Amino acid sequence: MRRSALAWLSLVAAAAALSAPRAAAVKSRPLLFGSRRxxxxxERRILRPVRRIRKGLPSGRxxxxxxxxxxLDESSPECQIFLATNIVFFAAGGALVGSSPALALQLELAGMASVWYHYTQCCYGGTQHPxxxxxxxxxxxxxxPTALRTLVLVLGLGGAVPPSALLAGVGSFAALxxxxxxxGxxxxxxxxxxxxLLGALCVYEVAIAAAG
Structure with missing residues (x-):
């Protein structure tokens, strides 16, 4: 019962996170980095050092x-459906609270960060906006860290990794x-x-197998 309630709370949090960008779309910019200052x-404290490091690495996008x-932008149906795919992180995190609380928290945080990243991507466009x-x-x-933690669980399971989790994992990286x-x-x-979708499914199935 407790796990079910936590899962529903997680879904409510996801819905709130996904509805917030649409409310902010009136100003056509996210709230967190909307301030020019x-x-x-x-950009000065974080991006410039990262860009210097990037210049020393192999070329590529x-x-x-x-x-x-x-x-397309944040008001288009395509972008809104795309943003909604992040709900699987919140759903998986809520479902894992009882068995893998640390991984559940990582999934929730990863979901929030993903919503924010892709919303700004939809909002600003281009390929280099700060x-x-x-x-x-x-x-x-x-x-x-969420992916690395899942990899550690996979290595610990060895041959006991569910085939469906392996398929989801391979499919997720292929899609990426x-x-x-x-x-386009x-x-x-x-x-x-x-x-x-496939990444969250993989993490969930691996975590369930490891907890069992």
Missing amino acids: ATALG WLLEYADLRP SVQLAILLDYIFAV AAGWVWD PRAYMALHGAWH
């Missing part, structure tokens, strides 16, 4: 670059990689949305 400070979703780049770094901060190649607005959102 805050964005300038983040990664780390700070992202898909340009124009002419607000989106700050949001994508926040997304990395929560997504990467494909989104870097086919990066609708193709990217379909592929990256699949990354969200």
